[in-house]
Amino acid sequence: MASEKEIFHLAGPSFLTAIDWNNSYHRRSIAASLVQGVYQLERDRHHNRQGPHALATPWWEFFNFRLIQVLVDDHDVSYxxxxxxxxxxxxxxxxxxxxxxxxxxxxxxxxxxxxxINRAQDFKLNLHCVLNNLEKSTRFHSGFEAVRGAAGRVGSGNVWLAGHSLGASIALTIGREMARTDGDHVETYLFNPPFMSPPIDRIKNENLRLGLRFASSVLTAGLAMAVNGRQKARENDQFTMLSSWVPYLFINPNDLICSEYMGYFEHREKMESIGAGKIARIATQHSIGSIVSAARGKVCGAVHLIPSAYLSINCGPCRSFNEAHGIHQWWRPDLELKYKFYQYK
Structure with missing residues (x-):
């Protein structure tokens, strides 16, 4: 039996009967609903719900979209x-x-x-995220070709990317690669994107938190300069080139998976303000994992680290981790949001 959260007219933003594409709340709600539609496609497949019994269709048809292709994982044939x-x-x-x-x-x-039925392959993809090699997965390659094909037909300015959690990592990696290789800036909506770092932002003692961040930046920048050597200038150029691509990040502070994005951007600003901008600019491009990989002769960039972003932070109350990490929160009409624009200089 389907849960209430699967049924669009019970759990979705069915009150959006007149869409204003200038309205950021409308755009966010539609992007999140289409992501939920993908979740529901896979759940319908599990339960063999087809035709009038399928629950996925309203999640996109309500907003006047039609499904033209399902992306299938070759390993477990999941959607x-x-x-x-x-x-x-x-x-x-x-x-x-x-x-x-x-x-x-x-x-x-x-x-x-x-x-x-999904656990093994999905968790394998999560491991790819942790190891910063998601671009080696078949899901990335299938998604990248789909986005590049759409951009080739109608122009990248007429294409959106959207994803939640692991899907946000895939969308981020694709959007980043489109900007890096083709110079195409695809409008991108990332809901609860994973940040591969200990959640320092959860430390209550502000002095300890700031001290750890500063020490981490100095260590990361020092190791990056020592290991990368000649590649440093080229990597900096690539990171700077990405700065004009500004994805939308939707973060819940109670979600340990994504909350560190707040600290990542805030700390970079603080480092600039105290005259440690050079350290910040080097550290913001690297993770310890990517540096270790470079030292071993492997190219393995920290894909989750991005130069610029529009952050939308859900400041409302949260009852559980599942609620903080869930996709449904992002179309609620009573969201208490704080916005912040970060531009890499």
């Missing part, structure tokens, strides 16, 4: 992503200065499903 196309009988002119046009394509990725 991990989908390509949605916007359909409208009254298209909005692309040169309109009053109304932002909807995306023509949205490529969305789900996160981990803990059911036995």
């Amino acid at each position: 991990f992503g989908a390509i949605f196309e916007f359909k409208s009988s009254h298209p909005i002119p692309l040169n309109s200065s009053f109304q932002r046009p909807p995306p023509l394509y949205v490529i969305a990725f789900r996160g981990t499903i803990k059911k036995a």
